[in-house]
Amino acid sequence: AVNADRLWSDLMETAQIGGTQKGGIRRLTLSDEDRQVRDWFRAQCETLGCTVEVDEVGNMFATRPGRRGDLPPIAMGSHLDTQPTGGKFDGVLGVLAGLECLRTLHDAAYQTNAPLMLVNWTNEEGSRFAPAMLGSGVHAGVFDPAFADTREDSEHNTFGSALDSIGYRGPLKAGSLSIGAMFELHIEQGPILEAEGDTIGIVKGVQGMRWYDVEITGRESHAGSTPMHLRRDALTSSAEFICAIDRIAREMKDAVATVGTIATHPNSRNVIPGRTVLSIDLRHPDKGSLDSIEAQLDAALADIARAHGVTATMVRIWDSPPVPFAETCLQSIRQAARQCGYRSREMISGAGHDAAYIARVAPTAMIFVPCAGGLSHNEEEDASFEDCKAGAQVLLQAVLDYDRR
């Protein structure tokens, strides 16, 4: 059995690295806080006798040898980066619970058949550098390392320069370590488990997600002397589009769409905005529905642009299709949840996860535990001691079950 006190104390200790006044974490990927938590993570793994390797996009792999040299490792892991105003559990729980599993096995001197591997994937959040799940995506061959290197944050720092500056560009070629299977524990980040009184979510897949960059160009002019009918207002046009996005998403069952970022130029109180840029995050479990919504968004934007005399572009910058997880891994999770006696349910993830990309190169599945009010990407994100313990225990037993087969 895992030591839940030890896990909890790791969670609370690392939450200080980038800890915010409101009790959350601000640990943007490849920031100095990210470096600190990476250093901590490496030291902990090495204490357990694991070998820690780092690949060319900063993914960190800690390996604990197994009995049999011929088997590829069974991986656990998630990410240690956070949103700008992130919580203490999103990502971190999956990495630290994996660490706790390794410690438990270490203390018990338990030897698995396959090697075990604990992974910290780079830039899962996608907040500083788009897209999300970039490190796991590179590992899975979805993105080139060179593509990752050139991604820019809002201050035009590149991913590559940030990676170099924290000293976490490793010698390992991306994707060169093969993974036999992966189990990722994560908080649900949504309201279902809590509402239904379940402790464990057996995650059968991840919904599809697409990101877009929208740019609307009108004409800067004077706020006081330009009559309403002569305006080509980039921000009012954008506002109409944001309302349309919201309406279109609400009209389609199970769809969600979010405008998370916006900037307007020249951003002066008495200047009619000449240019506005915004982002769209669109998700649905089904590809056909995503296509249909995308077409509706395109049409709405064209209508608005025509009505306001502005020009508009909407560019899809990321497309992560719906992902089904592997039945073999799901069986081990079901079995583990049953053994532990936790109430569980099967579900689809609303959030994206590194597991979604790793599923392309290895049998993969996820375990969810509830979070308070379903709230995540919020400094008040919370998960209970008991649920974290349950998640770590199911993770350990699922891995051991998979290893025995």
Add this chain to the structure above:
Amino acid sequence: AVNADRLWSDLMETAQIGGTQKGGIRRLTLSDEDRQVRDWFRAQCETLGCTVEVDEVGNMFATRPGRRGDLPPIAMGSHLDTQPTGGKFDGVLGVLAGLECLRTLHDAAYQTNAPLMLVNWTNEEGSRFAPAMLGSGVHAGVFDPAFADTREDSEHNTFGSALDSIGYRGPLKAGSLSIGAMFELHIEQGPILEAEGDTIGIVKGVQGMRWYDVEITGRESHAGSTPMHLRRDALTSSAEFICAIDRIAREMKDAVATVGTIATHPNSRNVIPGRTVLSIDLRHPDKGSLDSIEAQLDAALADIARAHGVTATMVRIWDSPPVPFAETCLQSIRQAARQCGYRSREMISGAGHDAAYIARVAPTAMIFVPCAGGLSHNEEEDASFEDCKAGAQVLLQAVLDYDRR
């Protein structure tokens, strides 16, 4: 007669100070570019034998003595600061045309009865520090110098520290120099003169303007796993409000309303925005209409907040009531336009001007000249050589006419 070539060459020379690639000017108030153009202005005035005094908020007063010591000076002037993406004529024309008038009188050794004064008012644009017309407002006793000092830009630099850092806090107590009358020449910044084929606008007053700060607070949460009906989205709420502002303004004859600035937090693609701040610039020639629109905006915001489960505040941070200009000054402008043989019309200014505040402490009026397409607060703002010449000539003759009475 004024020397229009000399005026034009001054316009083009000073346009280099903060000149932008698109042919506009970025010379934010109290920036280093503002310091440079102030140094230039002071040197030019001193060359003409004027005394240059600076008050405690950086307003610059150049005085040319008159024949009679008992008369207060007749002022000309406007501002040398610009919008972030401003044009080459907004403000600058009024100051440099005033300089050209002084030069013309100097060359002709013409002595006026009253002293003449040329003023560069600080922070007319209100883009870096809100509100607009701050220097002239302090001069007129509408604002305390201490209030001005504490105004902050978006990087939290104060007006006071910026003023000190460019070395333009003068020893003169604000408002201590009394002004006998003021004439301000400006481009119209709107489409009327051009559309009607008039060269000179005889400006009878300035419409009322109010600025508001709006803050909408929702709840940050995950863009992928938070169903649409559980969201408290600060940006979608703001977008609905921006659409309502636009609709309400269009429904009221002669009203204009603009949202020029917006910022959303945490500004991450996959986080539902928890907080959005935006500004409103509202204008109408009539106070009752402003009150009525303000009430409609308040009600619309409350409805939207209720519907989205967000909280919202709308704070009026500035109220500049409609201003009627002085009949005595208007008579001199009418007379000058007639003498010069320019087609003219009487009009109300859609833009705010330093003259609007000075009108509280001295007889004041304004002269407009056309600008291309009515476009202003835009780097492509343009005014013709002939129209600048006409404006400067009418300014000179109006001042001399007023001086003779």
